[in-house]
Amino acid sequence: MKITSALATISAFLSLAAAGQAASSGPRFYGDAPDDHHPWAVHDGNRPQPKIVTPGTFSSPEQPGKPPSDAIVLFDGTDLSKWESSNGSPAKWLVTNGVMQVAPGSGEIRTKDKFADCQLHIEWAAPQEVKGDSQGRGNSGIFLMGLLEIQVLDSYNNVTYADGHAGAYYGISPPMANAVRPPGVFQVYDIVFRRPIYKDGKPVDPGYVTVFVNGVLVQDHTMLEGPGTHMTRTKAGPFPAKGPISLQDHGNTMRFRNIWYRELPPRATDGGTDGFLTTEATLAKRKEIAASIRQDASKLKNAGDPLPEMLRLMESLVYEKEEAAMQKAEQMAVQYVDSLKKLPAEKLGSKRDEVRNMRDTFRYLAKSKIIPDSFDPKVALEQIIKDQGWDKKK
């Protein structure tokens, strides 16, 4: 779309918004229309706004940061109320000075709540005094959904098998870099986890994990191949719908702090209704959007000023060419053109911008195959504009 035309469309939207009429939250009749895989137009003003999240603050080795406003805080330094032992009894790890510490031999702990797709933030420190080597030194682990271990290890100047280093998807994928700080210093993990999605026993999405260690990307959307475990090659397969986050007791006095979790919206493969959808899911969503816009249009009914209702109704057709809406929109468009033709010449002049905007709307609808190029009201408006010389530069 040419800039001038785009600006006209935007200004038409702004004038509606300024008049306090129900309007979409952005331009309409603007970017490419919805198609078989996208329920929304490009730059669609009806597409929901992202939710507001107040960001937290970053951590330093000395000081934990603050979680973002929508985080589920799993450990804020005060107690283990969100955690339990693997047999359901109270968690036996120690809490002192704002950190939790493994009580070796007491076993792993897990969250009482169960989760699935997430952004997980967790900070840990290995004992300052180095004891042991390889997997015996500063070992713990974060088990996503209680299954898949993201390795926690004092990898600082410590040689071990590559798929067992800090930030490894244990037994499967080594971290792309060893980015750990020295023992005793807090390390920061940020993990994005997407569980495998199976439908009728068949994989539709293998699931992925992304990991940053101290801000360094070490797993880049790594495809899941099962839980990953010691010595055994695991196979891809379905995960449960939800599971806990578990922390490993590997016999070392590892410390943890500032653990929080953000739930992620579902992917298109998991019932999500945004993104690249199947044709079936796209059409269902488009029907839903169209119905909501038609309902909105009905609230704009105003015999003295039918334009807002007509525009909103036409907007609904972009998502679904519902017959009754199409007929009504056409009828209103014909009436609109008739009303223009009845105007005395001196009054028609004041309609220049409105008519050109309406013509642009018809052009958009024709380009999007919602009305034919030969749509009578469109042809009539093109003629009025030509006769009046309204497209010529002033």
Ligand code: MG
């Ligand atoms: Mg481990």
